[in-house]
Amino acid sequence: MFNLHGRNVIIGWLAVGTLLAGCQPDISSTAGRTVEHAMGRSQVPTKPQRVVVLDTAPLDAVLALGIKPVGTVVSGQLPDYLDNRVEGIEPVGKTAQPNLETVSKIKPDLILGSKISHEKLYGQLSQIAPTVLTEGSGRENDWQKNLRLYARALDRPEQAEQLLQEYEQKVQQLKAILVRPQALEISVLIIPNDVVRAYTTGSFSGSILQDIGLSRTPAQDDDQGYALQLSPEALDAIDGDYIFLIYSKSRPGRLSKADFITHPLWSQLEAVKQDKVCQVSSHAWISGRNILAAHQVLADVEACLQ
Numbered sequence: 001m002f003n004l005h006g007r008n009v010i011i012g013w014l015a016v017g018t019l020l021a022g023c024q025p026d027i028s029s030t031a032g033r034t035v036e037h038a039m040g041r042s043q044v045p046t047k048p049q050r051v052v053v054l055d056t057a058p059l060d061a062v063l064a065l066g067i068k069p070v071g072t073v074v075s076g077q078l079p080d081y082l083d084n085r086v087e088g089i090e091p092v093g094k095t096a097q098p099n100l101e102t103v104s105k106i107k108p109d110l111i112l113g114s115k116i117s118h119e120k121l122y123g124q125l126s127q128i129a130p131t132v133l134t135e136g137s138g139r140e141n142d143w144q145k146n147l148r149l150y151a152r153a154l155d156r157p158e159q160a161e162q163l164l165q166e167y168e169q170k171v172q173q174l175k176a177i178l179v180r181p182q183a184l185e186i187s188v189l190i191i192p193n194d195v196v197r198a199y200t201t202g203s204f205s206g207s208i209l210q211d212i213g214l215s216r217t218p219a220q221d222d223d224q225g226y227a228l229q230l231s232p233e234a235l236d237a238i239d240g241d242y243i244f245l246i247y248s249k250s251r252p253g254r255l256s257k258a259d260f261i262t263h264p265l266w267s268q269l270e271a272v273k274q275d276k277v278c279q280v281s282s283h284a285w286i287s288g289r290n291i292l293a294a295h296q297v298l299a300d301v302e303a304c305l306q
Helices: 002-023 058-062 082-087 102-107 113-129 143-155 159-176 204-212 257-262 284-290 291-306
Strands: 035-036 040-044 052-053 110-114 131-134 185-190 198-199 226-228 242-247 277-281
Touching: 002 277, 035 113, 035 131, 035 143, 035 257, 040 257, 052 058, 058 082, 058 143, 058 284, 058 291, 082 198, 082 284, 102 113, 102 131, 102 284, 110 113, 113 131, 131 143, 143 159, 143 291, 159 204, 159 291, 185 204, 198 242, 198 284, 204 284, 242 291, 257 277, 277 284, 284 291
Parallel strands: 052 110, 110 131, 185 242, 242 277
Antiparallel strands: 035 040, 185 198, 198 226
């Protein structure tokens, strides 16, 4: 009698286990692939379809890889260099403060961001969907590495290599057009209010100028950081054969080219005297930090230096 009762208990538990198993997702069919990233490992779908991006850099990369995200953070306004590619993408808050409730509501199957911006939110984000974070955000000459990681998460590594080959081809074409790029000394500046921020060889735009072979001013020839701040009186440190002046329409207070070339502090620069100041968008030169922005930087350099 005891054995029969024990047998019935076992059968009962097996039945309950089978019922519970039927209520659980099929892990074998949903686990997909393991992707290693800055926060460890994540199981991501084989072919993600509903991607949310938490910065301009993954937005740029995902669009370049042929996928339109369902959600993106928006700080100020969406990047102008992306044109109508961003139409229909739902805003999900700001880069440093994505709205987790909004992210959850649009039911992503993959979330992409960076550890530097989203490490503290990683646990919460991972509860919503598999989350893959790059170590940096692309501002410190790591954009190509980040593109490859985003591509692995999207199961499109070959497309990333193709995009990087096309970028390299464009770099070589531009080198040929400029003939002796190393003979030109380039300065990259943004001037919010009374402070000069100069972007170095270690920055996103700096890495592209370095790929082209352009020389930088002594103060900016530094790959240990992405930018440095100077007082407006430090003119010699920022003068060059050409100055790329970064401007943002969405952030009032920064000098436009018209303000820059007429300002008493700047009018004595050789580049200003020679009318070799080119105004470029902060969206591509600072915010973009990936492959499409890189092509825009190349286009701006070609237009300016020719």
